Amino acid sequence: MADRDPLTDAELDRMLDGGPLPPALAALRSPAHPAELRGEDAALAAFRAARNPVPVAGRKARVVGRALVVKVAVAGVVLAGGGLAVAAATGTLPTPSLTPPASTDQRAPGRPGGVVHENRPSVPPRPPATSAPPASPSGSPGAVPGNGNGWGRGHGTGKPSKSPKPTKKPKNSKEPKASTDASTG
């Protein structure tokens, strides 16, 4: 059927490696046509945005919010772990209200599961007290035992109620390890 010999492998290799193509295919390698570069400015914008990340406000807020949640959860774990460590070391749980709470307890929530800074801003300004202020800022020492046993009870597992989910992992298409050295040679 074939009038001429089919192309040899060597001939084909030459074409594939950058040698001349049949005329009807030569335009495959022609330089960029203007219409083909329409997306250049958009690509450059993407390049700049990736270089100097300026996140969209909403996205940034979401990310910050998520980071805060994670931080609070981690802080909870650390504080609970610290309390347990104290209990383990002393053999007793610290009694409430006798001494001012340990340094870590100053920032602890007033009740298990409470938000760390919930009570802080609402503390009424007091006149400079000469005596030690009560441990509980609410002024009702009996209501919630500040940082006493209840703190450990509510965090028996030492885990936050919701497992912290760190930031979303960017979708990597494929590791660009293409040109290590396998192709040289």
Added chain:
Amino acid sequence: MVVTSRRSSPIEPPTEPDDLLAAALAGDDDAFRAVYRLVHPGLLRYLHVLVGADADDVASETWLQVCRDLPSFTGDLAGFRAWCATVGRHRALDHLRRVRRRPETVPGETHLATLADAADTAGAATDAVATERALALIATLPRDQAEAVLLRVVVGLDAISAGRVLGKRAGAVRTAAYRGLRRLAELLERHDG
């Protein structure tokens, strides 16, 4: 001896492709533009055979992802081309899944009509129409052959890199590219009479 270190001319912009890429990776706008112009036409033509008229959209998605993941890239321009082709291929297949379509390869006979035109315009190799017709010819091949030819001839990858893009061995890519080119040559010859 001959090495007149690149430092000696810090003001001159780089011209070697690999240097351009290095400058782009370091954040240089002009170098990025230059790299884009080197890489994009082949990438776009490859995508054109895969997704047809949506190639522009898929290409911009590809560049978005490439720019975002640029800090994780290491390598020379050949590696960069291969990486862009890989990202582009994934974006193209995603796109086809989204629109529930198969890649646009068509039976050879339907494009026989374009052969005459392709031959006529072959002299004007810079003509965008000639490129389009040549791509239409490639699109008549079975998909594995079309992709092998495109990655080797149009994107400019070697057989090993093309194999990585396609998830195949270099030998399989070579065979597919041979078959594709032979088939096209046959088609053209038969048409020429």
